[in-house]
Amino acid sequence: MTASDRLDSMTQTRLGAIIAPLARAMATDRATTLAAVLSSLGKSNAFADESLFAPPSASRYSRGRIWADPDGRFTVVGMTWLPGQGTPVHDHAGRWGAELVVRGTMLETSYRLGARDGNGRTRLVVQHENPIDATQVGVILPSVDIHEFVNVGAGVAHTVHVYSTLVDACTTFTSDGDGWWTPAPVALAYDA
Amino acid sequence: MPERHVAIAGGGASGVLLAHALVRAGAHVTIVEPRAELGAGLAYSTPCPLHLLNAPAGRMSGFADDPEHFLRWLAAEGEPAAPTAFVSRSRYGAYLACIAREAHERGGERFRHLRSRVTDAVAGPGGVSVRTSDGETFAADACVVAVGNAKPAPWPLVPDEVRTGPSFFESVWHDDATTPGNPDESVVLLGTGLTAVDAVLGLRHNGHRGPIVMVSRRGLLPHEHRQLDRPPASAPFATSLGDVIASVRRSRTSNESDWRTIIDGLRHEINVRWEALDLTEQRRFVRHVLPYWNVHRHRMAPEAAKAVALLLADGTLRMIAGRTQTLQAIAGGVRVPIAVRGRDETIVVDAQRVINCSGPEHDVSARTNPLLRSLLASGAMVPNPLRIGARIASDGALIGADGRPSARLFALGPVRYGTLIETTAIPEIREQVRDLAERLLAVPAAGPLGPVLS
Numbered sequence: 001m002t003a004s005d006r007l008d009s010m011t012q013t014r015l016g017a018i019i020a021p022l023a024r025a026m027a028t029d030r031a032t033t034l035a036a037v038l039s040s041l042g043k044s045n046a047f048a049d050e051s052l053f054a055p056p057s058a059s060r061y062s063r064g065r066i067w068a069d070p071d072g073r074f075t076v077v078g079m080t081w082l083p084g085q086g087t088p089v090h091d092h093a094g095r096w097g098a099e100l101v102v103r104g105t106m107l108e109t110s111y112r113l114g115a116r117d118g119n120g121r122t123r124l125v126v127q128h129e130n131p132i133d134a135t136q137v138g139v140i141l142p143s144v145d146i147h148e149f150v151n152v153g154a155g156v157a158h159t160v161h162v163y164s165t166l167v168d169a170c171t172t173f174t175s176d177g178d179g180w181w182t183p184a185p186v187a188l189a190y191d192a
Numbered sequence: 193m194p195e196r197h198v199a200i201a202g203g204g205a206s207g208v209l210l211a212h213a214l215v216r217a218g219a220h221v222t223i224v225e226p227r228a229e230l231g232a233g234l235a236y237s238t239p240c241p242l243h244l245l246n247a248p249a250g251r252m253s254g255f256a257d258d259p260e261h262f263l264r265w266l267a268a269e270g271e272p273a274a275p276t277a278f279v280s281r282s283r284y285g286a287y288l289a290c291i292a293r294e295a296h297e298r299g300g301e302r303f304r305h306l307r308s309r310v311t312d313a314v315a316g317p318g319g320v321s322v323r324t325s326d327g328e329t330f331a332a333d334a335c336v337v338a339v340g341n342a343k344p345a346p347w348p349l350v351p352d353e354v355r356t357g358p359s360f361f362e363s364v365w366h367d368d369a370t371t372p373g374n375p376d377e378s379v380v381l382l383g384t385g386l387t388a389v390d391a392v393l394g395l396r397h398n399g400h401r402g403p404i405v406m407v408s409r410r411g412l413l414p415h416e417h418r419q420l421d422r423p424p425a426s427a428p429f430a431t432s433l434g435d436v437i438a439s440v441r442r443s444r445t446s447n448e449s450d451w452r453t454i455i456d457g458l459r460h461e462i463n464v465r466w467e468a469l470d471l472t473e474q475r476r477f478v479r480h481v482l483p484y485w486n487v488h489r490h491r492m493a494p495e496a497a498k499a500v501a502l503l504l505a506d507g508t509l510r511m512i513a514g515r516t517q518t519l520q521a522i523a524g525g526v527r528v529p530i531a532v533r534g535r536d537e538t539i540v541v542d543a544q545r546v547i548n549c550s551g552p553e554h555d556v557s558a559r560t561n562p563l564l565r566s567l568l569a570s571g572a573m574v575p576n577p578l579r580i581g582a583r584i585a586s587d588g589a590l591i592g593a594d595g596r597p598s599a600r601l602f603a604l605g606p607v608r609y610g611t612l613i614e615t616t617a618i619p620e621i622r623e624q625v626r627d628l629a630e631r632l633l634a635v636p637a638a639g640p641l642g643p644v645l646s
Binding site (some may be wrong): 031032 | 428494
C-alpha cells in the first residue's frame, strides 16, 4: 500500500501538485534541478500533511512509499525517525536523487571509499558532517552517495527522499572497529 | 640516421607528455616554458582542493598505451583511488610534474628545459629557427606549438573603467579573483560553465558566504557525471550530426540507457565525424549545437555538482539566463544589468566582485601569445575559417597561408580546435601525442647549413 492508497481525495489532489514538479525535475536528469525543486516544495510546506509519512516505530526508522512513478523513472519515499534513530552507513546502488528534511534536524555524515584489503573490506574516509534542518536538502550522487543519516533532534523527524528509478537494494557498511568496513548487500522494504 | 631535435613551445600537460614520448623514442627535446616546474600548466595549477578533475581517475592516464598508469601512480603515492573517483587537479599537476622529471632523467642530455617563452619559429628547408623571449635563438628539426588554453574570451559590454577597476577580474585564475574582500560580499560570475563552477567552489573554499549570481545567455549548467552501469555504447549509426543528436535525445527520453554512454561512446570518433562535415554544417553546429554538446560532454565531478546543487537549493547561488547589458562602475563595485532570456525583463545586480568565467578564447587571431602572433603575422599559421583554432593538417602540421602543410611546424591541443571538435581533454591529448611523436621522428633532418635565420 502506498501513501496514495491511504490518502483522501483532497490530499490526492495535493499529491499531484508535489509529483508533477518532481517529475519535471527528474526529466532534466540533473540533481542540481531536483534539489532546487525539492527545496522550494519544502519551503511551501508541500509535505506538511503527516499522513504522507509512515507511523513511527520503536525498533527502527520507518520507510513509506509516497509515490512510485508508473514508468519506473523515480520513487518518492517518506521516512519517519524517532529521536536518535538513523541508518547504517549505506550507498544508493548507483542511483541519484535528493532528500528533504520536512521537520526535525538530521545529521548527514558523508564518506568516500578509500583503500581496499584482500578480503573485500574497505576504508571509508569521512568527507563532511552536515546538519540538515527543516526545509533544507541533501543531494545523492554516485560516487559521493555513501552516507549515514541520523535524527539528532529532540522530536520526531520526517524526511522525503527522491530517487532515480526504484531503489530496492543497496550496500551497507559495518565498521569492524579497526578502521576497516565490511560491505553487505541489503534488500529494502517499505513499512507502509 | 641522426636523432631528431624537437623544440616544444609550452611545458603544460601536452608539452610534457610529448617530451616524454620523444625522449622515450630516442629524440632530443628542448621544452621552452617559463615556469620552473613543468607539467601543471594553467589547467592543473589550482591549489584549491575542491577543484577536481572533470573526468574520473580511470580515464586520466597520460599514456594512450597504458590506461592504468595514473591509477598505479596514485597507489604508489599512497593515495589509491577507485577508477570512478574524482581526484584533485593539484594531484594531477603533481603527476604531470613527475612525468616531466622522468622524461628529464631518461633523456639526460637529450632533454633540455629553457625557462623562457618561444616568441617565433621560422621553418626553412634546413630546419626550424626558434627564438625565445630571452633573445636566444636555437635550431631544431621541428617545432611544436603546445601553448595550451588561452585566457578567457573577453566579456562583451565591459567598459574600460569597469575592466580596469578593483572589482572586476578578467579571469578566475587571477591571483585574487576568488579571495573575497569580505565574506558576505555579492558576486556576479559571467558564465555558467565549468569555469564558473570552479569560481563558486574557489570562493566557498576561501570563506565566501555571500550571494552569487551566475549569468550566461542560455543559462546552461554542465551536466553531472554519473557512475555508468554499462560501458560506453558503440556510437549509433548515423550519417550526420543531426542523426547523432536525435539518438542522444531518444536515449534521454526512452530511459533504456543513460545518454552519457552514447556521448562517451562517441568520443573516439567524434572528430572523424566532425571532419566529414562541410564548412556550412560545421558553422551550424558551432552556432546552435556546441553549447549543448559541451554541457553534456564536459561534465561536473559529483562532488562539485553536489556543492552547486546545495547552493542553488538554499538560494545563495542564483542562475540567470540572459544577456548582460553594459556594466557600470558604482561605489564599491559594479552594477550588472541582465536582460532575461525570453522575457521582457531586466534584472539589476549590484556586486562587489565580478569575475569573467567565460571559456577560453578560441579565436587564435585574438590571442596574445607571442608565438601565435608571429606565426600568424608570417603566414605560417592561419585561423580556421570557423574562427576557432588554426588550420591544422590531420597529422598536426600547421597549414600556412599558402594552403600547404608545414614539414616542420606542428600543433598539439587547443590550437587544433576547429580542425577537431574535441582536443582539450587528456584522453584526446594523449592520442595526439602518440601519433605526433611518431610523425616527428620522420621529419627531414636539418640540412648541413642549419635553418635559415631571419
